Amino acid sequence: MKKTIQFTIILMISVALLFGCAQDSTETQGDEPFEVTVTISVDYGDEVITDDSFMVEPGTVLLDLLEQEYEVEKTADGFITAIEGIEQDGSRFWIYEVNREEAQVGAGDFELSPDDQVVFDLHAWE
Structure with a gap:
């Protein structure tokens, strides 16, 4: 016992x-801070404007990172209309994906995670 x-x-x-x-x-x-990559491109990656890696803090929102690192224009609702001086028009729009999946929320609501690969591409939305 x-x-x-x-x-x-x-x-x-x-x-x-x-x-x-x-x-x-x-x-x-x-x-601890973690790394993410951001690629800005046009026409499904035919023209790469920039491809960068950043160390970010937990809780970092994608739109905040973009505004900190790039020249970004947006509407009052938070829709991105131009990045690095390249504006969308009536036929092409800034669309982003994370880890090869189309985003389901706006950049202002997307919280980054370790090793995220973000691609913003200006192309026709289908």
Whole structure:
């Protein structure tokens, strides 16, 4: 009986230490800056305007990064109308994708994640 109690106590302490260490590791990783890449192009990448990597803080929103690093024009609603002096027109629009998937929210609502690959491309929207 005494050995069973000792075993149970040792097991509980081991489990507590294991979970405690795992949580500390996760919290530390979530606070560190991470890298993302941003490519600005025209006509499905036929002309690459710029291709850059940035270190960003957790919680960084895509539109904030764009406005910090590039010349960006937008409407009052936050729709991007020009990047680096290249304006959209009635037939071509600035459309972006992240990690090869078309974005489902506006750049002002998209929170970046580690290793995101963002492509803003000016092309006809189909």
